[in-house]
Amino acid sequence: MNEIVFDNVSKFYGEILGVNKVNLTIAPGITSFVGSNGAGKTTLMNLMTGLLRPTRGKITVLGTATDNPEELFRKVGYCSQFDSFPARVTGRRLIDSFLSLHGYSKNRREEMTNKALERVNLLEAADRKVAGYSKGMRQRIRLAQSIAHSPSVLILDEPLNGLDPMVRAETIALFKQLAKEGLHLIISSHILHEVDMISDRVVFLKNGYLVAEGEVQGVRTEIENRPMQILVRCNQASKLVAKLFELNRIVEAKLQKDRGAEVGSVIIRTYDADAFYRDLSQIVVDSSIAVEVIRPMDDDLNAVYQYLIGSEGEGQS
Amino acid sequence: MSTEVKVSLMEQVQSNTRLSFWFHQTLSIIKLEIRKNFWGRRILPIYLFSLTPVAIFFLMNLYPTPSKSLGHPTTAATIFANIHEGVIVRTIVFFGCSWIFTNLFRGEILDRSLHYYFLAPVKRELIVLGKYFSGLIVSATLFISSTVVSLLLYYYPRGYEASMQYLLAGSGLKQAFMYLVITGLACFGYGVVFLVLGLLFRNPMIPAGAIYGWESINFLLPPFLKKVSIIHYLNSFRPVPISEGPFAIVAEPTPIWLSITSLLVIAVILLVFASYRIRSMEVNYTD
Numbered sequence: 001m002n003e004i005v006f007d008n009v010s011k012f013y014g015e016i017l018g019v020n021k022v023n024l025t026i027a028p029g030i031t032s033f034v035g036s037n038g039a040g041k042t043t044l045m046n047l048m049t050g051l052l053r054p055t056r057g058k059i060t061v062l063g064t065a066t067d068n069p070e071e072l073f074r075k076v077g078y079c080s081q082f083d084s085f086p087a088r089v090t091g092r093r094l095i096d097s098f099l100s101l102h103g104y105s106k107n108r109r110e111e112m113t114n115k116a117l118e119r120v121n122l123l124e125a126a127d128r129k130v131a132g133y134s135k136g137m138r139q140r141i142r143l144a145q146s147i148a149h150s151p152s153v154l155i156l157d158e159p160l161n162g163l164d165p166m167v168r169a170e171t172i173a174l175f176k177q178l179a180k181e182g183l184h185l186i187i188s189s190h191i192l193h194e195v196d197m198i199s200d201r202v203v204f205l206k207n208g209y210l211v212a213e214g215e216v217q218g219v220r221t222e223i224e225n226r227p228m229q230i231l232v233r234c235n236q237a238s239k240l241v242a243k244l245f246e247l248n249r250i251v252e253a254k255l256q257k258d259r260g261a262e263v264g265s266v267i268i269r270t271y272d273a274d275a276f277y278r279d280l281s282q283i284v285v286d287s288s289i290a291v292e293v294i295r296p297m298d299d300d301l302n303a304v305y306q307y308l309i310g311s312e313g314e315g316q317s
Numbered sequence: 318m319s320t321e322v323k324v325s326l327m328e329q330v331q332s333n334t335r336l337s338f339w340f341h342q343t344l345s346i347i348k349l350e351i352r353k354n355f356w357g358r359r360i361l362p363i364y365l366f367s368l369t370p371v372a373i374f375f376l377m378n379l380y381p382t383p384s385k386s387l388g389h390p391t392t393a394a395t396i397f398a399n400i401h402e403g404v405i406v407r408t409i410v411f412f413g414c415s416w417i418f419t420n421l422f423r424g425e426i427l428d429r430s431l432h433y434y435f436l437a438p439v440k441r442e443l444i445v446l447g448k449y450f451s452g453l454i455v456s457a458t459l460f461i462s463s464t465v466v467s468l469l470l471y472y473y474p475r476g477y478e479a480s481m482q483y484l485l486a487g488s489g490l491k492q493a494f495m496y497l498v499i500t501g502l503a504c505f506g507y508g509v510v511f512l513v514l515g516l517l518f519r520n521p522m523i524p525a526g527a528i529y530g531w532e533s534i535n536f537l538l539p540p541f542l543k544k545v546s547i548i549h550y551l552n553s554f555r556p557v558p559i560s561e562g563p564f565a566i567v568a569e570p571t572p573i574w575l576s577i578t579s580l581l582v583i584a585v586i587l588l589v590f591a592s593y594r595i596r597s598m599e600v601n602y603t604d
Contacts, residue, residue, distance in 0.1 A: 073438035084429035101437040
């Protein structure tokens with residue numbers, strides 16, 4: 001009951017595929033949808049909020065079907081990408097009107113509106129018309145609207161778009177705080193290093209298919225047919241490489257020796273990282289090699305993204 | 318008290334609370350929509366449009382034609398009945414309602430703002446109801462006001478005393494009241510038709526044109542087909558009979574109580590259909 005469940009969900013727009021056969025369970029915490037344009041991120045979010053109906057399959061959000069808006073939107077807040085607002089509305093009125101549909105009393109609405117505006121740091125501009133807001137302010141007022149009723153699930157489609165670095169940092173801090181409060185935060189983003197920073201889990205999508213999901217490191221481990229890159233900096237780099245090749249544990253090694261010194265770096269590619277680490281420890285002990293650094297080169301989201309999604313994503317990180 | 322009775326009572330209380338909550342939500346939608354409809358940029362042409370009969374009567378006052386004497390009350394009443402039918406109901410109310418009601422949903426799709434309602438914890442059926450009643454309030458306010466001002470301007474040249482005599486001592490007051498009822502019911506009937514068209518068609522003006530044609534040839538239709546129109550039921554309320562021309566197929570007028578019932582039944586059926594339609598409606602703003 002405390003999960004968002006996609007059960008074999010497909011969505012077709014006529015003959016065009018939106019998403020296909022998605023099976024996914026989302027627990028509390030921050031989950032990010034990652035993929036290039038048209039991968040199906042927004043489609044999944046719109047399906048989750050009932051703005052779209054699945055062609056096949058079933059979605060439940062904390063036990064509630066998505067075709068029951070009355071119950072669903074007590075639990076869910078959605079900050080969509082649609083950058084349009086009712087004409088002549090002020091930030092405060094936008095949120096107040098929304099809360100009036102929830103049935104809150106005037107005093108309660110006022111209190112909740114102020115709290116939401118304060119959380120997104122928009123209290124001062126609250127009585128200005130939204131039409132006069134900057135892109136970042138519009139983004140923030142949408143965020144305020146989606147959190148105003150204190151939902152248990154917050155869905156954010158590209159929430160960091162248009163925010164300046166300062167506000168971006170504040171917003172990320174807010175997301176982390178909300179996740180700490182036990183919310184399900186589902187975020188789609190193109191900005192991979194930020195997703196990497198804030199996400200507990202990632203869901204990789206490509207051309208409407210879910211290609212991988214889990215914790216970033218976990219996803220990386222599951223990619224068995226791709227060699228992993230590990231950087232080792234030590235004092236006898238050539239010797240280390242030779243020993244590793246002897247054990248037939250690595251598929252490639254790129255040696256970079258420091259000028260006039262025995263110390264150097266080696267980037268190793270291996271299919272079995274766990275076995276590599278075990279062998280490395282043994283070699284280091286047996287051969288008295290002094291290791292300065294051991295660092296996985298591609299445990300970050302961008303590398304995983306490149307593996308899974310391919311070159312389409314290159315320009316998006 | 319037995320457990321069964323307790324459960325039943327609790328269910329009743331919950332049901333009453335639920336009904337009152339839905340009522341509150343519908344009222345909130347009506348309030349929001351009325352504000353949007355009265356002050357939105359799309360309403361401006363309708364303000365001007367609703368002033369058309371007022372302008373006509375104003376010009377008639379400025380340039381009175383000697384041949385069309387309003388001196389005789391019966392002649393005056395017949396002329397106004399024709400103007401009300403031809404200009405106010407068939408043109409102003411019809412096209413005004415088509416604009417107001419088709420835009421209730423289509424306008425939101427064009428403005429990409431429909432998702433605000435769809436992301437609120439509101440039954441979509443209530444969105445249909447709220448929007449319909451807001452459209453009804455806006456259209457009825459505009460067009461009934463226009464009818465009132467038209468009536469005043471029409472009778473103004475006869476002088477204050479004669480007008481008061483007509484309105485207060487003669488049949489004028491009843492006639493005036495019936496014109497207002499017809500205008501209001503026209504908004505009620507056409508409104509629900511156009512609300513559905515706005516949900517069904519990307520360009521509702523084409524089917525609206527077809528309905529206009531159907532309503533215009535109503536006088537030529539056989540009696541059973543006449544009943545498939547709004548204007549037929551409105552005709553039952555006409556305080557002054559008007560000639561439909563030599564080719565008209567005359568049918569027995571529907572009694573007023575049956576006309577009201579029929580309009581209500583049409584409205585309920587179409588609102589149920591609109592609710593069914595909106596339940597499966599998706600928001601992607603690409604169509």
